[in-house]
Amino acid sequence: KKRIVVLISGTGSNMLNIAEHCQESKSQANKINGDVVAVIANRADAAGLAKAAELGIATEFVPHTNFANREDYDQALVERVQSYQPDLIILAGFMRVLTSVFVSAFTDRIMNIHPSLLPKYKGMHTHQRALDAGDTEHGVSVHFVTEELDGGPVILQSRVPIFPEDTAEDLQERVHEQEYRIYPLVVRWFCADRLKLTEEGAVLDGALLGAEGYA
Numbered sequence: 446k447k448r449i450v451v452l453i454s455g456t457g458s459n460m461l462n463i464a465e466h467c468q469e470s471k472s473q474a475n476k477i478n479g480d481v482v483a484v485i486a487n488r489a490d491a492a493g494l495a496k497a498a499e500l501g502i503a504t505e506f507v508p509h510t511n512f513a514n515r516e517d518y519d520q521a522l523v524e525r526v527q528s529y530q531p532d533l534i535i536l537a538g539f540m541r542v543l544t545s546v547f548v549s550a551f552t553d554r555i556m557n558i559h560p561s562l563l564p565k566y567k568g569m570h571t572h573q574r575a576l577d578a579g580d581t582e583h584g585v586s587v588h589f590v591t592e593e594l595d596g597g598p599v600i601l602q603s604r605v606p607i608f609p610e611d612t613a614e615d616l617q618e619r620v621h622e623q624e625y626r627i628y629p630l631v632v633r634w635f636c637a638d639r640l641k642l643t644e645e646g647a648v649l650d651g652a653l654l655g656a657e658g659y660a
């Protein structure tokens with residue numbers, strides 16, 4: 446079984462969904478061949494920490510305050526993550542930019558979920574930006590993490606429609622439903638050794654995934 450460490454900053458609903466897919470209760474077909482061995486948050490008030498603890502998962506709070514720069518924080522984070530000897534690191538609403546100190550310590554083993562159809566809308570406030578642009582569709586991307594912010598190779602995307610009366614909250618909710626479908630699926634592929642990050646990009650079952658992902 447693969448060892449998974451999840452980094453969060455808030456609610457942790459994606460973390461919880463993935464943890465549940467690792468546990469026996471889910472159907473065998475959807476089961477992830479892995480264990481969430483730790484959940485680490487950079488904020489003490491991250492609600493996901495308590496939820497993970499309820500599932501019997503080790504939790505840690507690694508505050509980003511009191512560090513001179515991002516690199517120093519990332520080095521502290523590397524040490525905490527490393528202590529769990531993870532095969533895979535999952536960013537699930539972890540709202541910090543990671544430097545090369547972190548990314549290079551776990552090459553090819555970090556994934557993120559980002560609430561937009563990358564390469565559109567990197568960064569924050571993606572739902573509002575899609576509305577402001579008058580887009581008719583929006584979505585979510587799971588991608589490998591590289592040193593370029595929200596720029597690593599896309600693995601899988603899911604699209605949702607935007608309706609005329611939508612608010613950012615409506616859109617966030619619609620996107621969340623898709624997040625709960627695609628993130629566990631991608632993690633399952635990785636844990637079954639079907640998915641890899643290569644120099645060319647993300648490869649599933651030996652086939653290079655296109656710039657916009659598999660779906």
Ligand code: GAR
Nearest residue numbers: 455456457458459460538558559560
């Ligand atoms: C998710 O919608 C995720 O896509 C987004 O944060 C939310 C976390 O929700 N991530 C980012 O915006 C990353 N830049 P959760 O804590 O309930 O899983």
